[in-house]
Amino acid sequence: RVGxxxxxxxxxxxLGAGCPVLILSLQCILTGTWVNDLGSNMTVKAxxxxxxxxxxxxxxxxxxxxxxxxxPLQGSQNRKNQHNKATFGFTxxxxxxxxxxxxxxxxxxxxxxxxxxxxMWLLRQDVDSLENDWKATR
Numbered sequence: 491r492v493g494x495x496x497x498x499x500x501x502x503x504x505l506g507a508g509c510p511v512l513i514l515s516l517q518c519i520l521t522g523t524w525v526n527d528l529g530s531n532m533t534v535k536a537x538x539x540x541x542x543x544x545x546x547x548x549x550x551x552x553x554x555x556x557x558x559x560x561x562p563l564q565g566s567q568n569r570k571n572q573h574n575k576a577t578f579g580f581t582x583x584x585x586x587x588x589x590x591x592x593x594x595x596x597x598x599x600x601x602x603x604x605x606x607x608x609x610m611w612l613l614r615q616d617v618d619s620l621e622n623d624w625k626a627t628r
């Protein structure tokens with residue numbers, strides 16, 4: 491449902507001051523800021539050696555009347571495939587509502603060589619009873 495695309499071509503990788511960086515044709519690096527076609531943005535901090543990452547998600551849309559707030563995310567990526575097209579998943583614990591969303595996706599390169607994230611999401615909101623469970627997931 492959400493296709494994330496990089497906010498700017500050649501987004502900087504935040505590795506900290508004084509760290510020399512040499513990037514040789516690496517593709518599909520999740521680290522950085524990504525913006526989707528609705529204006530939501532996701533910032534992924536460094537991915538560790540196990541593929542785990544954290545960051546923030548700032549949605550541009552909501553089904554609630556609450557003020558939108560930046561929300562934390564936790565995720566994991568799997569880069570062990572022959573095409574170097576990272577598959578990944580992450581969970582956003584919304585800071586402004588009683589819901590949580592999981593995203594699953596893959597990184598692709600478009601015809602111009604730009605990284606594009608394609609994801610699907612599933613949102614679970616709090617409901618007051620087992621009888622209302624049917625309307626808790628979108």
